[in-house]
Each structure stands twice: as C-alpha cells, then as structure tokens.
Amino acid sequence: MSERLHPQDVMKALASVKAAGEMKDIVSLGWVKDVEVEEGAVTVTLALPNSSDPASAVVADSVRREVARLNAGEVRVRLVARHGASSGASSNLIPQVKNTVAVASGKGGVGKSTVAVNLAVALRRAGARVGLMDTDVYGPSVPALIGSRSAPTVVDGKLEPSVEHGIKLISIAYFLPQDEAVIWRGPMLHKTIRQFLEDVRWGELDYLVMDLPPGTGDIQLSLSQTIPLTGAVIVSTPQDVALGVASKAIAMFQKLGVPILGVVENMSGYVCPHCGAREDIFGHGGARAAAARMHFPFLGEIPLAIDIRKQSDRGQPVAEDESTPYGKAFRDVAVELTKQVELARRSASQEIAIE
C-alpha cells in the first residue's frame, strides 16, 4: 500500500459503528476523540460516557473490526474518560432513567406529595417502571403515604432503594430518627440531592418521579442543575392564592429551562358522602383556567375526598383502585402526563455537542 490512509477515511468507517442503546453512531455522539494514522498502524481514541462499562468493550471491538477493513495495519483502540460530558435528555448521573418528572408547587399543603405518590402508582399500574424520590428534606412524607415498612439497604457501597407498591423509593426520612429535623444550608442539600441520584441503584426506570418541597429554593435549583429534568408538574388548589404562588414556581422552572409538563388541580370540589351535594371548598376550575391562560397543558382535577386523606394516612395510595372517582382521576392525570412527557422529549431531543 503506497498511499497513506487519511484520518478522514477512518472517521468514515467509524461512522458505521453504533453503541448499544444509542440511536446515533459513535462519531455523531462525539465519542471519537482522536484518530492517528501512522505507518502500519491506526490509533483510535474513544471517550465513552462510562469507560468501565462492559458495553464499551463491545464498542471497542466494533471499532477494531471496522478499521481493520481499511487494511492499514495494526489497529489500536484507546479508551479515555470523557470530559466535557454533554447532556441532552439523559444525564450521566442516572443514564438508565428515561424520564425525570419533578412534582412541584409554589405553596405548601396543596397535596404535592399525595399527587406524587399516586401519580407514581398510576404510572406503575399503566405498566411503567417507576421510581419515587422524596426530595423534601424538611417534611419528608412519601414513606408514610405509601406505607413503607422497609428501609433502603447498602449493597456494594450503593443504596438499594426500598420497594413499595412496585415502586423504588428513597427519602431522607429513612436516614433520620423520627422527630429529628433537618436544619441544613444549601451545600448540604445539594450534596443530598446528588447522592440520591448518584449513589442510589435506581436501575432501569421509565419514570423517576420527584416530590419537591414547596417553593423556589435550594432543592429546586440543585435538582435543575444536577440533571436535565424532563419536566415539572405543577400542583395547585383552585384557590387564587395558591395559583398566584404556583406561577412563581412556573417562572423559576422556565428560567432554568425545565419544561412545564402541566398543571394538576388538587382538592377540586368536595362531594358530601352523606347527601351527594358538591361543595367547591377551594373553588373549582381555577388551575385549569390558569393553565389555559399561561398556555400550559392541564393534566386533570383530583377531587377533595375524605377517603384520599384516610387511605393516605394508612399508607394505601388511592390510585391502586381505579373504580373510585379519585383513583380514576389519578389514572387520567397519569395518562395525560405520559403524553406530555413524550412531547417534551421530542422537542428537547437535540443534544448539545461539545467539542
């Protein structure tokens, strides 16, 4: 062979190599760091998202095979750690989690945790693999609402989440003695959020639902910075005062580039169990109207019902029974949510390529 191979030709050959689970080839993904052509040898440097992953050995083999076809002599593949990691909808911290949904509100006490728990249950009932992360370190209520009896365990230096109602679960409540309070400043909260994402063995999940504390503080900011959230669900009562504060939460997520997946109206109308008359204690339709005004999807209404409170206190999420009006309401919200998640994924699919 008299003519020396051009690195561009090697790149062309590499463009046919795809990694398992990725839609694009390794060149488009930016995994090829460098190609060196010497006399009788080609060295390809690959920067893989996780170079200790067994899948990277498969990629290296495919690279070797493709480049060997060019008959340029010896083929060497070097694997290096990846710098300047890009992140689209999937994050390096939790690569096996498809969608991350934050359940948020402006005001406290609007039923965020109840909605988060029941949404998680409804999604699981629809056949999805679901995780639930209670990021409310000040008032963690998810384990009680879902009737959690077992705590997470540590296996091989990682936290194995407890499983309740088929949902993988993590909460600060597991790590605190009862009646003990978390009095932390931002950096500690940030560390906890990171640990909940990084050091928990979530495994393959379709949805990781995150119950946020109320407001627009450190936790919300840390979460939005640590992973590219698929989107946020805003919970509000129909009341004007709750809606006013909810719009602040919406404004925060917009600033942080997090899509608003939709608004849920909780405590929407009370039907008297004795006479069947309906009383709109916190008003009705306010959240729907607000969502329409701000051009956000409206995901649905959850009625105010004594059974939701009773069952929640017993740790039995009402979404487990779809024959009740509220069980059905949660299922409808979950169906609407999956549609919006799909739309959000599509519109945010473009990755940022870092060179």
Add this chain to the structure above:
Amino acid sequence: MNGSTGILRPTRIKLDAGNDSLAITWSDGHSSVYAYSTLRSQCPCATCLGTEGERAAPAAPASLPMFKTALRPVRVEVVGRYALQIFWNDGHSTGIYTFTYLRNLCPCAECAPA
C-alpha cells in the same frame, strides 16, 4: 402546546475554535465566537462579580513582566437545561453562564448594541 420553555439553546459548543476562542452554534442557527479573555472577564460568579456588587479589579501589573500562561478553559459542562459551566486552567470554575447570558454576550455585529 407543550410546556417547553423555548429558551435559545446551544446545539454545538467548540472549544479552541481558533485565536483563543470558544464557538457556540445556537438552536436558531446563529453562531457566536467568544474570546477566552471576554468570557473570563465576564464570569458571572459571585467571586468575580464581587459580593459588594463591583467586578473585582484585575491584579495590578507586576513591576517586572512575569510569564503567565494564557487563561483558557480546560473543559465546559452543561448545567441542567439552562447553562454552561466553564472550568479554567487556573482552577476557577464557579461561573455558571446561563444560555441567555451567553447569547447576550455575543460580540458579533448583528447582536452588538447599536
């Protein structure tokens, strides 16, 4: 409509784009080229901004010109969905440049204020 936020995002970020600069291609097709010196002097972190609200003054020039390696980013990382974090070769990395901020910094003739 979907609740996507519609802020401009980079689609491509290129370090060492020539003449000590970083290049960004935006989701609307616009390209921006930033000199490293500009990026560093406009670092939005609290230390560089100065907690008293004034940008910290650059160190006084030494009486003898000392050799200093030029400041350049070692790498950049995307922060969530809204910003870039730049890691400089002198160890500085606290600046989180939001996409909106970066776009407003674009020095091209089209973007520059008239």
